[in-house]
């Protein structure tokens with residue numbers, strides 16, 4: 101069923117026993133020391149310094165590596181490679197195609213970090229890395245292919261086929277959050293378009309949807325008494341039976357189900373795994389996404405399971421580590 105033996109073959113041909121997984125985020129870089137068997141030996145975080153066009157980020161990571169290694173009881177010679185997840189489009193060769201969150205333009209992050217450190221380096225998009233992490237050591241471990249969807253500040257996704265993340269020609273494969281699924285959207289998405297899935301289904305999109313529905317309705321709602329509405333609040337009130345909150349959740353899940361059905365229609369994964377902060381809503385969320393997924397998807401993919409991701413914020417680190425073990 102699964103063909104995840106590639107990494108084992110690599111271990112036999114290589115006496116280096118660990119890889120470093122670095123997940124660069126807009127606020128912090130999550131740094132992990134991972135064995136080639138997938139055991140996380142050590143993890144921590146350093147701040148992402150975005151000053152000066154993000155030019156300090158890679159040198160901060162480089163300077164942090166000795167601390168990580170000594171905390172894990174390892175030395176530089178043990179390192180088989182470094183995988184890096186970046187919050188933006190990354191081509192297969194490691195070229196970042198602009199990363200607004202970090203202030204980065206177009207450059208080859210893998211090559212640059214290799215020149216800085218001498219390590220073998222691979223880089224990929226952060227959602228693709230999280231997808232690979234879940235596939236390797238998390239929720240999709242028992243499956244041969246997967247679609248991973250993360251619902252957090254934004255909506256992202258990654259597709260794993262033949263043990264590898266689908267990167268795309270421009271490094272922009274599986275940009276689920278920017279599928280244009282909402283007709284008649286009046287406001288612009290961060291990407292500059294209108295009608296993206298992310299505009300209604302990210303954590304901020306859910307709050308936006310809730311605010312709109314509250315304004316349009318004269319009905320009473322427990323949401324009206326809450327000074328600060330978050331996605332979690334919307335789900336909590338929906339679980340408690342508030343009708344407007346339930347409508348918001350239903351609306352959001354309809355679009356998520358539709359977007360995921362579109363993605364599944366193209367790649368037909370064996371399993372669909374849902375992560376990100378909003379996925380904490382659990383079965384309440386998954387069952388509703390699933391309902392609409394079944395309604396929209398091509399019949400052959402109708403019974404594909406939709407499951408909850410298990411690695412949380414560590415998924416990207418695991419995936420980045422796994423990436424550098426490929427080929």
Ligand SMILES: [Zn+2]
Nearest residue numbers: 278289291296
């Ligand atoms: Zn967009």
